[in-house]
Ligand code: KIV
């Protein structure tokens with residue numbers, strides 16, 4: 204009999220900790236619904252104590268999701284855990300995930316606590332969590348750099364207090380596969396009550412080994428839960444990539460002897476959605492979800508694939524959802540068809556007005572572009588949410604002129620409250636001129652860290668999707684914008700980033716706190 208591997212997705216928590224990846228409540232809800240369609244076992248919806256916004260997002264997800272357990276991250280203290288319980292308790296199935304650092308370095312330098320204090324704090328936190336929640340997970344942060352003997356004491360104690368899942372974190376991506384797998388096996392062998400918990404792995408990708416380490420934790424260490432994110436999104440080099448773990452286990456069932464509950468046909472739609480919302484573009488050669496992952500460019504490979512698919516293909520593109528790139532709507536599609544398709548994509552607009560505005564945008568787009576794909580609809584709705592939110596700046600109008608041998612020139616009108624402001628500027632290119640015109644109105648003083656353009660679908664009539672990353676005073680935000688005109692998409696993305704800079708509240712990063 205094949206055993207189950209639990210897939211715990213932390214795109215909305217660890218993924219969101221990635222600088223610039225922060226999402227609104229509505230965006231998180233859209234991703235959570237897609238994760239539910241993907242059939243992940245656990246959705247880590249956020250860190251409720253980070254801010255009121257994070258609390259509300261976790262609560263909204265908990266109240267909506269029915270087919271996955273909803274988890275919230277809490278530091279090992281009563282206040283965080285109470286906040287987590289408050290946000291999660293409306294869910295059909297929910298989990299408190301509490302953590303504290305256990306490596307000598309983190310305990311001494313970050314927490315400034317003795318090992319005995321950390322042990323006691325972990326024990327009390329799990330006891331408190333278990334008094335308020337059935338399903339409690341405990342993570343030793345920087346677990347992979349912790350001393351085995353001390354970790355055994357902590358984990359034995361928290362299992363005794365009722366922790367059901369023990370998640371060994373390779374917080375800084377320091378582990379190597381064989382060693383990490385053996386480390387987990389040693390812990391399980393030495394801890395007398397280890398069989399009372401499900402063992403889990405949580406690996407970061409700093410050395411590019413997060414997936415390998417996770418799978419070693421499974422095969423050598425006996426872990427039966429993997430924590431991961433869509434597209435491997437996450438701080439620094441990211442987390443274990445969900446799609447890679449799931450497809451490795453499925454494609455090499457002969458080796459792993461495990462199965463997941465995942466509906467793999469939802470992988471590519473999930474990847475697209477996360478990329479569209481966060482502005483973190485997927486590299487073309489990324490396994491499973493990269494644009495080239497199933498493209499057979501070389502003549503020899505094409506010949507082989509035409510004769511017998513398996514010669515060069517170990518998975519089928521359809522199995523991970525690549526075929527979803529099909530025409531879904533066109534110029535003649537009506538409002539009901541539009542609403543229905545949005546519903547199928549898990550998008551529920553808040554009001555009839557929002558639906559009318561989105562439908563108008565859809566009609567405008569269908570005038571410019573005969574075939575409308577799911578990706579277009581997602582981009583359109585993201586764009587609508589971006590412009591509809593209560594924001595400081597609104598792009599009212601823009602135009603630009605450029606040509607060979609001429610210096611590009613742009614005119615921009617931005618709305619701020621009831622006032623419209625106009626500016627003109629020259630620049631090195633049409634985008635540069637547009638950004639300079641916007642800046643001369645907004646005067647944000649932000650630094651442009653990244654500008655990237657991607658086609659939403661194929662062909663020259665495709666919408667361009669632009670990401671603009673701005674930094675000011677240590678804060679980093681990503682703005683996204685989509686349009687068939689890439690200069691307009693660029694202006695939308697820049698204005699979106701300015702609005703995020705203007706509106707984002709200070710949030711607590713769970714792992715950067717000195718006190719638990
Ligand atoms: O990387 C890490 O240590 C974490 C824990 C909070 C699980 O994200």
Ligand code: ZN
Pocket residue numbers: 217374405407
């Ligand atoms: Zn992490």
